[in-house]
Amino acid sequence: MTNDSTDPAPIDVPALESKHVLQVYRRAPIVLVRGSGVRVYDDQDRMFLDLISGVGVASLGHANPGLAEAIADQARTLVHCSNLYYHGLQGRLAERLAALSGLSRAFFCNSGAEAVEACLKFARRVWHTRGAVGRHRFVALRHSFHGRTFGALSATWEPHYREPFEPLVPSVTFVSPDDPDALGTAVDDTTAAVILEPLQGEGGVRPLTREFAGAVQAACDRTGTLLIVDEVQSGLGRTGVPFYFSTLGLRPDLLALGKALGAGVPVGAAMMSEDVAETIRPGDHGSTYGGNLLACRAALFFLEQLVDHDVLGHVRRVGAHLERGLRDLATRHPALVIELRGAGLMWGIVLSRDAARVIEAALQRGLLVNRTGGTVVRMLPPLVISEAEIDEALAILDSVCGELGSEATA
Ligand code: PLP
Numbered sequence: 001m002t003n004d005s006t007d008p009a010p011i012d013v014p015a016l017e018s019k020h021v022l023q024v025y026r027r028a029p030i031v032l033v034r035g036s037g038v039r040v041y042d043d044q045d046r047m048f049l050d051l052i053s054g055v056g057v058a059s060l061g062h063a064n065p066g067l068a069e070a071i072a073d074q075a076r077t078l079v080h081c082s083n084l085y086y087h088g089l090q091g092r093l094a095e096r097l098a099a100l101s102g103l104s105r106a107f108f109c110n111s112g113a114e115a116v117e118a119c120l121k122f123a124r125r126v127w128h129t130r131g132a133v134g135r136h137r138f139v140a141l142r143h144s145f146h147g148r149t150f151g152a153l154s155a156t157w158e159p160h161y162r163e164p165f166e167p168l169v170p171s172v173t174f175v176s177p178d179d180p181d182a183l184g185t186a187v188d189d190t191t192a193a194v195i196l197e198p199l200q201g202e203g204g205v206r207p208l209t210r211e212f213a214g215a216v217q218a219a220c221d222r223t224g225t226l227l228i229v230d231e232v233q234s235g236l237g238r239t240g241v242p243f244y245f246s247t248l249g250l251r252p253d254l255l256a257l258g259k260a261l262g263a264g265v266p267v268g269a270a271m272m273s274e275d276v277a278e279t280i281r282p283g284d285h286g287s288t289y290g291g292n293l294l295a296c297r298a299a300l301f302f303l304e305q306l307v308d309h310d311v312l313g314h315v316r317r318v319g320a321h322l323e324r325g326l327r328d329l330a331t332r333h334p335a336l337v338i339e340l341r342g343a344g345l346m347w348g349i350v351l352s353r354d355a356a357r358v359i360e361a362a363l364q365r366g367l368l369v370n371r372t373g374g375t376v377v378r379m380l381p382p383l384v385i386s387e388a389e390i391d392e393a394l395a396i397l398d399s400v401c402g403e404l405g406s407e408a409t410a
Helices: 013-020 065-077 089-101 112-129 150-154 159-165 180-186 210-223 244-248 293-308 311-332 356-364 387-409
Strands: 032-036 039-042 047-050 105-109 137-141 172-175 191-196 226-230 254-257 268-272 337-343 346-351 370-372 376-379
Touching (some): 065 293, 089 105, 112 150, 112 254, 112 268, 210 226, 311 346, 356 370
Parallel strands (some): 137 191
Antiparallel strands (some): 254 268, 337 346, 346 376, 370 376
């Protein structure tokens, strides 16, 4: 008798987890077992249209055959050899990311938080190498989210993430993205770097304005302060361009990437300019798994699809379709939908009430979306979603909004 460990075991998954898995996540009450394209299936074989894609990770959809083949081929060849030796894929991946971002060097890691952490450390290292040891402050933004490690958490705005773990990295000043003047005052020649998401994700899908971005770039130029752009969520085609920072006229010195890059295989990257890179020495930073062959192979496959097979153009086309559909939804439910924010395939539907009931009702009807910033329904579908699948998702949301809207007026 074979006992394939991938077979769904006849166990009560939530009960088992509640005993042995640290309870840091509030999971929806479904057990997912497989996926195909934009759809996932649970252990009762119920189908869900996945418009959150593992929070922007399953960028090529689920069980993508080409990705599966690339990973399997790599697994049969060499999965990992550590950073003690060269292998053929890191350089190729770095070269592709450099061409896409304009930042010539990459440090590879395994998650978004690690990419942010690396950027923060490298920014400090720049000023240390240049002999400006007192130049250690960071300026971050209200509504920011950069991850859960100490450094990334220190630059994350929402107090409930930070307070239980204080004291964190000192000298982080938070500025409101509505206040370009405050930003201008906060950045001075003791600031190591400004860190920002050009399109804030966890904080409620909030794009920065061009005016604010202009103030950031001007303050960085005036004082020589480094600019760290975090595109862990918004980057790599999500908004219909390689990186959202380009639409705001920002010129980052460092760029944090993760999520979509491995299309489901954990990989992160900190990209940086040559000026930054030349201040960093062997031994300054590292990661056991960072840039391993499996991760690089998956990321190379993703970038081939994004650029060579024009997934980027597809995002622009279907993103425009999604935006039109969302605007129609907002018009049909004006009491419930008060604002739409986003770009490409990254959207927040801002409600006049807590978004939890909408998320729950959508799940009951077979649609996965999630709540962010309390009142915002967030959509981050796979980049390969079709117009028909978007219409299907919008029809479900329309019926949910209709039901909850009539509940409110009953
Ligand atoms: N930065 C941004 C903008 C994010 O959205 C996230 C995760 O949601 C992170 C960093 C942290 O990434 P990870 O969860 O992979 O550590």
